[in-house]
Amino acid sequence: MSRFFSAWHRNLRILLIPEKLSHVLTVALPNAPAASATTEEKTAYQQKADEYSLIQSGMLYAMEPDLQKRFESMPTNEIIADLQTVFAPQARAEAYEASEAFFTAKMEEHSSLSEHVVKMSGCVQRLEALDLKIPPTLAVDRVL
Template identity: 30%
Template sequence: MSTRNPLSIILDQNKLIGPNYNDWLRNLKIVLNSERIAYVLEKKPPKEAAANISETELAKLDKWWDHDLQAKSFILASMSNELQRRYEDAANAADIHYHLKQFYGVQTRSERHAIVKELMTTRLREGASVHEHGVMMIGLIEKLVGLDVVMPAELSTEILLMSLPSSLDGFVVNFNINKL
């Protein structure tokens, strides 16, 4: 009998209900990586073993199915009851992952668009707190990173600097010259 993964508590506390798909997936990958079985989310095993399969290959296949069952169990246990019912008969963990990504990934696209739009159009008003503006901009950038948007630090910095009013042009020039 195997012991419970202590990291699985994050799945208990953050069950998939739909809109929280990206956060849930990140937590699921943490647990599956700690078990060294995250690979089953992306790759499907063969449906049947060939008749002339070697003992080594058969052992690999059995191990794959054990890992897939374990991952599928983590996935189903960390879903709302409604989603569990919908996916309990899925063939494998990769199928569940694929369907969830297809269903909830569309929402991610519109969320990403809204955040990028806000990030690119937000400007600091004259007299407003630079600190609060910076914190808000960093928060938007972190939301994008949470949606798996790859954004180099230099680009993030440039977007933030471009959001400053012309009264702070001296600061921007000084920042760029001194490479702070």
């Protein structure tokens, strides 16, 4: 499950970065301007509020119904923080298991080289899915 959160979160950031909206995931919407604020300030705030609302709706749309209900009244930054709190320990344990499998894997004597390469490639892909990048030279060295 944590792998799915990592992928979902990465995809969400990929969508928001070009639009310069990734801050919505980490920064709370500021308070509304006072009634005495200028029209420009009120318009700027409304534009920000609309951005936050659109992104929150997109986040909720991509969730299971139970999570939608849980998070529908929360701001985007709190949704992300809560999900990270839930999934971070699981992701850490999964990352440990994946890295242990990668670094302890050995080719059995008289076994197929191609099977070993496929197994090691799967380990690298699993690590990358967990946002743990293995440099290509290290991956090749471990396979050999």
